[in-house]
Amino acid sequence: MAQPFVHMELNTPDLGKAKDFYGQLCGWSFNDIDMGGPAGVYSVFKPSDGPGGGIYSMQGAPTAWLPYIGVENLKESTDKAIALGAKVIMREQEVPGHGSFSMIVDPTGASVALWQAKTA
Numbered sequence: 001m002a003q004p005f006v007h008m009e010l011n012t013p014d015l016g017k018a019k020d021f022y023g024q025l026c027g028w029s030f031n032d033i034d035m036g037g038p039a040g041v042y043s044v045f046k047p048s049d050g051p052g053g054g055i056y057s058m059q060g061a062p063t064a065w066l067p068y069i070g071v072e073n074l075k076e077s078t079d080k081a082i083a084l085g086a087k088v089i090m091r092e093q094e095v096p097g098h099g100s101f102s103m104i105v106d107p108t109g110a111s112v113a114l115w116q117a118k119t120a
């Protein structure tokens with residue numbers, strides 16, 4: 001697949017409960033990263049196969065999974081999504097040391113993020 005899913009995130013109002021559920025259901029273990037301030041804790045998981053992801057709590061955002069699609073050029077892909085009828089929730093944002101992402105809502109109302117990994 002040219003643009004595979006590369007990361008999954010779950011926003012939840014109860015981080016502990018979600019980690020317990022997915023840990024038991026899927027056998028995932030978590031590495032907690034303190035993001036500081038209102039961002040709080042980001043709990044990273046990586047299954048033995050397929051994309052990994054993170055679980056976090058952000059007040060005001062819906063409880064939902066958000067898939068990330070890998071792209072080669074984030075700005076071009078975000079602009080293309082707009083031209084195809086997507087609404088942009090967040091334009092290109094850097095995750096220092098890792099890459100950049102945009103968040104969009106497709107023309108059917110589904111949320112998805114576009115991810116461009118940092119190159120050396």
